Amino acid sequence: MSIVIKNLCKSYGDNLILDHLSLEIKEGSIFGLLGPNGAGKTTLISILNTLTKKDRGEVYIDGLSIDLNIDQIKAISSYVPQEYAFYPNLSVYENLEFFALLYGIKRENLKDTIIEVASFCSLERYLNKRALHFSGGVKRRLNIAIGLLNSPKILYLDEPTVGIDPHSRRYILDVIKKINRDLNTTIIYTSHYMDELEYICDNFAILDDKKIIYQADIKTLKDSHNKKSLEEMFLEITKKSLRD
């Protein structure tokens, strides 16, 4: 298993966010994490990514305990936030160079690594252009490319296709599939677009009411719900009520 979570609990003050959450994610899979707004997806990803400390429970990333091996876990994982987390006034090359240096990539490998991730995300022709005026799709690809710089074993993608047109979305989804297939990277993917999850995920879990309320592979789920769309099934499982 790539990720094993047992009885994970997290609160902010009196506000309980995750309550004895348990989950297992297979190595080399694309795992969809679904849940209504405020369900705790971002908190869960932040804990897995060592950005937030858990209160209780056990978490193992690639066999490493999150309590004891933070540095090793950071070295093998990468986080692509929902926001454009780069510098608009820097060029694609300068952005990639900056984050590559933070990841500790050696000077002699720097240029090759940058060219490699840029070509993986089809950014070669933008290398010397500042990111400020890029379209949403190119910005999303740069956001993902930064996440590939340390050749992560586990890649966390938080709604990576928000705000872009269908062509760019499909392109990015194909890039994600390629990352998973060619680099054997385990991908944890959150999105509100059910069709995307259907398109790229092998397995998924629904996080609601502070814990995992459903976990299955896409095919099993569809078979057990008379081949309804994933969105219909999601609403059925999470009781269709409005979440703020």
Add this chain to the structure above:
Amino acid sequence: MMFYGILKKEFLLIFRDIHALFVLFLMPTLFITIMSLALQNTFKDTIAIHNIALKTTQNDDTKELLKGLNEGGFARYNFANEDNRDLLYKQGFDAIVLLDDNFRSKIKQNTKDPILKIYSKADLSKQSLYIIQSDLIKSISKSISKEFYIQHQVDASSLESLEDLIEFEYIHKNRYDSKKPTSPEQSLSSWLIFSIFFILIPISNTFINERNFGTLSRIKSTNTPIYYIVLGKLVPYFIINQIQVVAMFLLAIYLLPIFGLEKLHLNDSIHLLAISSFAISFGAISFGLLIANISKTTEEATTMGGTLNIIFAALSGIMVPKFIMPESMQQIGSFSPMSWGLDSFLEILVYGGSFEDIYLKLTYLFLFGIICLFLATTILKRRL
């Protein structure tokens, strides 16, 4: 390599931010030039010239008196044929002096009747009024004394030029040359410190954008230590501040003289100015980091930081010189970090002070910086 990456990124961002460059370089250039030009008469031998109308009988005696008054150099006296008060606002006179036609005999008779009456514009300062009074008393006394000397056949040539026998010299604390304070020294010190503190604008812009767009979280996820993040702000902005200081000093040394202003002389004080600018910069950057960390948006940081900077500047004597403030205001102003910086610069440039004269102010600035930096780092750790 990691730190090199952080420094390179920060420098690229600063030099590509046109607004930051405007605030850091163009604003102080303009302020220093304009304020030096505006204040040049305050520090020159020539002082503001006032136009004074003298209404009295015109004869050889009063013409001699008028000549004496005009030799003072402070005001231009002209005879007026009327004592109409319109002279003040319609004909451009700053004051009207009514001198009794019989002033000489009245003085001799020691009468208590006033011999002089002065009308002035409402905005004529008390200092100017005292100087006009002094000019008049001196000239009238001289005229009467002259008559006395002639009557008693006294050689009064040396007494008449008594003023020429008075020498004046500015004394500096640790220098033995005599040098007058100049307007560039005052303006440079004030507006350079003001602009150094405005480093908070680019700091908070980049920092808040990094935080709000998840870039800081991403940086943290790469195993970058938090002190690298803080040092990655301190070091480049410190270097930018030093470039700012050098550029403004070069402006005062080489450019301002082209506009007819006095050249700035650094003498042997470069090391003291460098130490002072290091302390001011450290205080300003730490303050900027604190504002950036407690603000949620760039607008909030710009408003809060900009307002605090202007208050600091007003209290410290940057906008209004401290010596014209009442004692209580001066005491309040002495708590402003800009005041510690300004006092240090003025101590070095104007009074020729040594390290002993500035170390206390620099210690305050350093402590201020340490406290701001500690608070900023603590808030950053909690937020990340």
